[in-house]
Amino acid sequence: MHLHHGTDEFQGYRLRSARTRKRWAKTDREKQLIALDKLQNELWRQWSDRPFLPLETPYQSGWIRTYVLREDVQKSKHAAFFSSILSRINNVQFNRDKDFRAKKRNRRRKTYSIAQPLREIDEYGWKSGKCKLTDLQKQFFYPRTSWCTRKRRFVTHYVFSEPWRFVLVVQPRMITQVQLADPVLESKKQLVDNHIRNYDLRQKLNKLTKGKKRTYSRCGKPPVIDPYKNRSFSDRLQAYLTEA
Incomplete structure (x- = not known):
């Protein structure tokens, strides 16, 4: 009975596929980078808020x-x-x-x-x-x-x-x-800054925290939406002939 129960548990256990493991590893890495960005911002805030x-x-x-x-x-x-x-x-x-x-x-x-x-x-x-x-x-x-x-x-x-x-x-x-010196805080800030610079993580951090680049101005017109996007060629041709 004990062996049969263990077999049922083994069959009910869901193994991770290679694709799932890769996706989870990427998600964990992105969470670490976001935490690193928050740490850098917090250290810089503490550094700028030092008393005079x-x-x-x-x-x-x-x-x-x-x-x-x-x-x-x-x-x-x-x-x-x-x-x-x-x-x-x-x-x-x-x-x-x-x-x-x-x-x-x-x-x-x-x-x-x-x-x-x-x-x-x-x-x-x-x-x-x-x-x-x-x-x-x-x-x-x-x-x-x-x-x-x-x-x-x-x-x-x-x-x-x-x-x-x-x-x-x-x-x-x-x-x-002059601002009050804080060697411990300066050492932590320099350590985080060097890690981001040495491993070239700034572009990745900007993409995760600030999103992708906009190709249009915030003050200008919004991007033009194609009404025929994701439509078949026959639908596009029919719409063109109707407008003509």
């Missing part, structure tokens, strides 16, 4: 160049209005030299001034309200369409129409506080 400690003796580290209101605009009654616009489109740069010049790559003796235009607002930020501009402030912007080499399509940005209201000023960059 004020320095007893502040020191200078390079120079900062930023836009401010022109003197006559600052004294006018519209100073608060344009100051609010400037807070959305200001462009801040840092440099170790006060003249903000860089050497050319091919000719080391030749230098050129580093350009610093006002920040432009992309179409997504403009339509979604992420730019946080009022309707009256938006009247001081105009759209400009140009070809984007990286996206390989035309993109639209909104540019401030009166940049003369702002001027560039150069100020010393003073360091008055």
